[in-house]
């Protein structure tokens with residue numbers, strides 16, 4: 001294996017800004033991983049276009065083309081396995097995964113979530129942090145298991161909540177931290 005880079009699959013459903021941050025890091029020859037596959041359940045995902053333009057194998061596997069969640073997941077797993085992926089990075093992949101899926105990639109699949117888990121699992125995390133009067137907010141990278149946003153925490157980045165923050169301003173500062181944290185955690189896991 002020697003200096004061979006670890007192969008990443010990045011799973012997205014939309015914008016793909018975290019995928020782009022990872023992609024940017026992989027341009028450094030000393031980075032220990034490269035993106036071998038960008039996969040989306042949404043054929044319209046902006047991130048798929050970004051990946052294609054960067055010459056990365058990009059596939060859309062829309063849920064609507066399969067008669068069940070099980071069959072859809074099987075197709076996604078086949079695609080991942082065909083690329084001999086070392087680490088799966090969920091980056092705004094908006095599907096809840098079955099335990100068949102999470103068990104298969106146990107210890108080899110991570111997710112980024114825009115809150116300081118275990119606080120604020122699920123959606124609308126920035127507004128919920130504001131509503132709860134949190135002094136601090138941030139993002140978490142964790143291993144993925146069958147419990148949504150519930151796997152072992154790997155790393156977190158924090159931001160201070162400011163008096164005039166809206167969900168948008170707070171979310172933008174968290175996102176900037178996500179873009180630093182995700183490539184750094186991948187670097188550590190792949191080194």
Ligand code: GRF
Pocket residue numbers: 012013014015016017018019047091092093112113114139175178
């Ligand atoms: C990020 O906020 C991430 O934490 C969450 O979904 C969002 C994805 O954004 N899981 P992007 O597609 O990476 O721009």
